[in-house]
Amino acid sequence: MTEFVASESMMEYFNNLENKLNYEIQIAGKARSHGKDPSSNVEIPVAKDLADRVENLIGVSGVAERIRELENDKSREEAALSLGKEVAEGYVGNFESKKDSVESAIRVAVAMLTEGVVAAPIEGIDSVNLAKNDDGTEYISIFYAGPVRSAGGTAQALSVLVGDYVRRGLNIDRYKPRKEEVERYVEEITLYRRVAGLQYMPSEEEIRLIVENCPICLDGEPTEQAEVEGYRDLERVGTNRIRGGVGLVLAEGIALKAPKIQKYVKKYDIDGWEWLDTLMSGEKSEKKDDGGGTEESGDNKKSEKKPKPKDKYLRDLIAGRPVFSHPSRPGGFRLRYGRSRNTSFASAGINPASMVIMDKFIVAGTQLKVEIPGKAMGMAPVDFIEGPTVRLKSGDVLRIDDVNDAYELYPQVEHIIDIGEMLINYGDFLENNHPLVPSPYCFEWWIQEYRNTVSDTCTDEELEDLTQDDALRVCDQYNVPLHPKFTYLWHDITPQEFENLARFVSEHGNLSDDNSVLQIPYNNADDNGIKLILEKLLLFHKVRDGMILISEPLPFIRCLGLNSNLELKWDDIDFDDEDAQYAVNNVSGVVVRDRSLTRVGARMGRPEKSNRRKMSPVPNVLFPIGDSGGNTRQLDDASNYKATMNSKVGEIKVEIGIRECQSCGIETYECRCDCGEFTFPKMSCPWCDIKANDGVCPKCGAKASSVKTKNIDFKSIYQKAFENLGERDNFESFKGVKRLMSKNMTPEPIEKGVLRAKYNLYTFKDATVRYDMSDIPLTHIRPDELGVTAYQLRELGYTEDIYGKPFTKDDQIVCLKVQDLVVPYDAADYLLKTAQYIDDLLVKYYGLEPYYNAKTIDDIVGVLLMGLAPHTSAGVLGRLVGFTKASVGFAHPFFHAAKRRNCDGDEDCVMLLMDGLINFSPEYLPDKRGGKMDAPLVLTTRIDPNEVDKEAHNIDVCPRYPLEFYESTLNFTNPKDFEDTMDIVNNRLGTPQQYDNFLYTHDTTDIAAGPKISAYKTFGSMLEKVESQLELADKIRAVDASDVAERVLMSHFLPDLIGNLRAFSRQGTRCVKCGEKFRRPPLSGNCTRCGGKVILTVHEGAVKKYLDISSKVANDYNVSEYTKQRIEIIGYEIKSLFENDKSKQIGLSDFM
């Protein structure tokens, strides 16, 4: 299974990448051999596969080999379990104690489950301990830390299963919780959800069930400040504070992923987990409750036909992030099944016209929280699907599919009747295990029904836009359902509305002689609600000279059951029907399918991101200057610093790692002595101040350290750096850091900072320069939309387009290779500057030849990059192939998956590979929990789809979905039923096709179409944000503005007001001079340390900030009485606290 399979051309591609990588490693090695860096070798180890990464990460030798063997005939999870067992039982690795072997077993298994990419196994599992049950038996407790979050729910849950699996082999008993310990979990997890938030909150019963039955004790270090109130000071629980890791593993791991655990429990026949059944049955019933939503599900008939609305995605609504559609409400996003080249993998497509019409809140890369199929999705523009239907101020109703039309018509839009389609691929339903929901009757479906019945020579394009006569002829002649173009949303109106409409058209309608236009009187239709019914049907019309004009009206007239003279052909319809669909089918004599039953509720999650990675404040170099650079950490200030009147200029006191030259004994902080020898950290005891080479003080036994507080002559260091490089000190800003965070406090050479400052580059905690972007998938590219030419891409190994034709023209579409990246122009500029900086560094600092020689961004097409996601510790090799105007990073879904990201609005970063190779060193990483996260501790050189996050295996890559698929969506079929027949990645694994010949169902003209920056990011004040949010809510038919207002108040403003009010009355104070903090103001009134002025940390302004907006919104949008009263009471409270009863303010009006 693990054998690496690829076509010849792909093999060539990988070889090219690796050759280039090796060449760059060579150059970097040459540079580093000068000894000016913490190590004279490149410090990012290269891993060719998962097995390598796991072994590198955990450091248990022999693991890599065993993984390769196990993976031959086992799935990843099975192999992880087996491996865990083998490690625990001592077959792999060598450990001193039972405890150590169990600990390593769990780490190795978790590392494997997370593809050796994330930091969870090293940082998230602190330790594994053996403790005693009350009956004297032993049990295992796993001690989790915060970064276990990065493992994801499945790996978290399976870590527990691994623990159970290995403890059996070692004859350790299960954990038997005491009653109060069970209740402690209940209280703690509830509290954790309040202070930190959980994706899934199990009920109290579920928590009890889990704790009472889970054979492993979940323990962890405290991560939050909050403490439990009820179950405190328990003997076997080390802290009263909240243990975040425990909450995550229990709630998002075991409770949420119970089905996955059960799968392996059954497979391996592990007993003692039968309680999972109870847990899962309970979970289901709770989910049903959740579905309650805002729309009441009526009788059975409807619930059979339409999916149940779920309002979970609307929770915790934030001010300024609008709701686009309430749950499953007519007018909301209409589901369309399919995949475009820039969607799938938790990202969905919408028409760029929808982006424009909805006040430009959504752009490529914006995250939406959605009702189905998962929780959140990234957005991408796809203009081959339908755009929004709007009513203009003139009364015209039309659909806008073209983004340019959208810009033009935007000012005239009065009401957004329908916000357009949302393209979601089958794979996302499969991944989320969400039952398929009814497909709209779309062209892809119709044409398959048509072709099954009719054989003709018409092309798809011709059939897509039939005339009304042809459409009806096809129906009558072949009994094919009515073409989607003429299928209106009959399921959105009631039988009564249908009757009213039919009678009205019959009575007042006037059909033109050529049957091309139907006229009905505007005023009359408006007064009788007829126009509104037309709008609900999404029947486009114009209003001219007092008449509503409907073109191509024959199918409509037919559906109403009228003859060509507009006479009613029927007497009676069934008013008990849920909607008019049945009536239409009955009276029209043609088959009319449900046009668009499924609506997807959505609201804005977080905006897209595309920005330089900056720490705060932003350093150019990791060199400590203490307080001498002021709050802005300017190195220039530090070089002119004078501690006292008489001190030497530029002498500063800093904490720094002391190194010693072995040959001449000189103390320095540099990695190489002036004499040419390498230096080593000089370890000494921080208390006794004596040498301690073993890392432990020989006198007191304390841990030794090389860090000392030392006076350094910074002015000459600073000046020398400029001299060495031949640069001039004329930068506007050149910043260092206050204090190094790393263990040995090794500083970077100032020279690197000088050159970074020259190009306006900022460094991150690991000494690399990075650019952050939201992830969006991309499987196919066209040179002309990426700012490159076919010629350039041919140079990079792209030889033929998707149809197998030679690749010569800029508008041909080619499959994107898995490690090629498309970045925003701003990122390109930043990378270009980084390349220039690297060249300068090579030439001026290391004395080597320049490597990139890049003048414009054209010159950096084809350079090697490294992708790295937050919470992970493994970089992925990438190559730059093009640029985009959108504020997102486009890459093959496999590339995102290799970083363990999907595209639901996540972001991560790229850096120039050479930057990492030359400048990165683990030596710079902060010495604290999580310090190793977000650093390239290992580099994956080649993406093997077998070894990426499994989620990517569920992407469909076919050009069309079969007819059976569309038909079975109506029955809420489980997507797994199509798992084997659909062309998804999973079915191509292990064949060369896993890389090649991907296709898509819907194209898009421009992957970067639509607005470039979300309107959300352009607003200044909170008032502006809220007003814009509610303005949009008023415009969209599918949104209930008053509910939006209420939710914003409940989840954002009121908690803020209450929180600040509370904080004000319990606040600490702070000295403005020295920054000393006081829990309570000192009795003397002034700072007890320096005598400075002490001030409050929470001010009246911060407390009152949202009061006026809240009252205004509550009144304008008529929210519930409950919420109004809450605001009123808070208003009283604020008044009572900030107004003196005895000196009431007197206004001018009191005198008039």
Added chain:
Amino acid sequence: MSETDVLRMFAEAGYQISPDAAELIASQSSQDELVDYVLKNIDDSVLVVDVDDIDLDGFLSHNGNGSENDTSTVTENSAEPELNCSSEPFNASPVTHSSQLQSSFSPDLSGKTANPVKVISDITNQSTCVGEYMEFVQYFRDRYSKLSEIIRGRINARPVESLTKNRRLGDGGNNDEVSVIGMISDVRTTTNGHKLIEIEDNTGSLSVLVRTADKELFEQANSFVLDEVVGVTGMLTNDKKLLIASKFTLPDLPNTNFTNKGSHGKAVFISDVHVGSSTFLEDEWLRFIDFLNGYIDDKKMQDISNDIRYVVVSGDLVDGIGIYPGQDKELSIPDVYEQYRKAAEYFKQIPEHITVIIGPGNHDAVRQAEPQPCFGEELKSYFPKNVTFVGNPAMVDLDGVKVLMYHGRSIDDFVASVPHVSYQKPTTAMVEMMKFRHLSPIYGGRVSIAPEKHDHFVINQIPDILHCGHVHTVGVEPYKNVLLINSGTWQSQTEFQKRVNLVPDPARVPVVDLSNMKTSILKFN
């Protein structure tokens, strides 16, 4: 007669008098006679007249039928303009009502106000804070000055600053014990297990070391909480940076004998009614109302009912809205005004001859920051005339018996900080309040404070009864002549309480005999 007058009279007779004693006399009705009586009977060895030296019982018996005398006097007193929340003046109970009652109320038949209520201290309409930094400083300075004043009478303390600056102390001659009075700003445990207490006064701060070897002292320090004021006696180390403690002096209550306040009848103490909550125990509550009306079969209970003159309510009359997240799901009345209307309806069923005093709690619709003023005019207007509204905390005089009402939010902080204090025994926290003469010392914890000019939580004047609620458990305990009462609740266990393992004592009501402070607890479930 004011305390100053009392002071002057004793001074003229050649005696000093302690503030407490002066206050005690000033609070009595026949002060002139009392002063004469005390002076006549005082032991010649006494220089400073303290509370102990005032034999109220002896005076009352000497003075003949004290109670009748008292009642009439106080009645007159109550007509004096006092800080009174009620918008209406007290209304005398109509004779017709009283006549329905049995014998024990004979003094009321005079037709004058039967149940006088004097509000001695209350924040209502006195709030001056506007939220500035100096107000916070003043608030704590006021606490320090009031409490250090009490301690100063017991030890000879010096300012912190003088310890480090005085040269004489520095010359190795520092074997003398020194005393300071400070507010605790930090308590830490050293690596060797000793306690390191940081204290400060207006002049500076000082570290105090309590050694584990000094067992009793260490035990005592265990119950210290932040921001309390204590007196410390001990030895300075050579560098004058550390004081090794040998004795603590708390502002604790003086040891006095019980003195009859000359009142009569009974008062019932309730709190945490939580009208509007879905867990409000309406049946039990209506049984209680029936009891107040005498609609009860049990003869003994009926006797008690007949004696009741006061109902004191210490906060959380209603469940309120928006007090905790998701509260709307646990409310039977989701409208806060409706909640108060409903509560008022219940209180209208209490017989008019019973006087009701209501203070707010953290669920009520007033500011959360303490001290809390009484309900606003609109809410008050729902209630009948026999209800008096006060703030939180408030000291009221019920016909000679001083009751300090405090809702008890700070008990949460005490439970979290003091090892032996628990929710199951709420009076343990109240004992701590008395020892440190402060209702809510800990700043920055669960209690929100409004930085008022005066610290209203300092127990300057010693009450006869301290009445708290909030924690929903019942407890009654005498502490040095102060009766500590926590009055339980009318709400069954809530979801929140289930989570934090708190078992409430609903529908249990302490009843106090005002003549002798004897207390019984009535059950209504």
